[in-house]
Amino acid sequence: MRKSQGFTLIELMVTIAVLAIVAMIAAPSFTDMLQKRKLESEVKDLIHILSQARSQAVLLKTNIVVGLNSSSSNTATNYFWKPQSEGILIKNIPDGHIAPPDIVFNAQGMYMPRHFVKMKRETNSEGDEIWVADQINIDGSMVDQLESYSRNIILCSKKLKVSKTINYSVIGTFDSIEEGVCS
Structure with missing residues (x-):
């Protein structure tokens, strides 16, 4: 066969x-x-x-x-x-x-x-997280901090x-x- x-x-x-x-x-x-x-x-x-x-x-x-x-x-x-x-x-x-x-x-x-106001997170009175301008005290007044975009x-x-x-x-x-x- x-x-x-x-x-x-x-x-x-x-x-x-x-x-x-x-x-x-x-x-x-x-x-x-x-x-x-x-x-x-x-x-x-x-x-x-x-x-x-x-x-x-x-x-x-x-x-x-x-x-x-x-x-x-x-x-x-x-x-x-x-x-x-x-x-x-x-x-x-x-x-x-x-x-x-x-x-x-x-x-x-x-x-x-490009320059932008620096932001930070805070909790408001209702307990919600929000973004607000990050400020510093310069000569008695609050001024927004700036950051540069690279x-x-x-x-x-x-x-x-x-x-x-x-x-x-x-x-x-x-x-x-x-x-x-x-x-």
């Missing part, structure tokens, strides 16, 4: 089991790789919008505002950007603010410094707990990207 050519059921089952084990091992790292690509894509997209805004400021010789965490339509003097990927957040939002402050490029293309933007992937910090120079040009950890 001639032996038939082909695979036995046991050989096929062992092969499928080995492939399933390899797939189970590879799946988490593949998911992480996709999340890293999403974060990198968001960083590149934000850098592109900021570069466009800076160029437009110089071209039109006027201030150009970039609103972050907003999906409004761009205009000649206002640009907007919001992460498109779920789980990517802007992290360095000053206390008491629900969104990051707008970024402004002046007519020379410089990244304008020239860097931190994007954080909640799933990976990895952040990318985009740094800009004083003259408004992209400087560097640093990788870090976010909570």
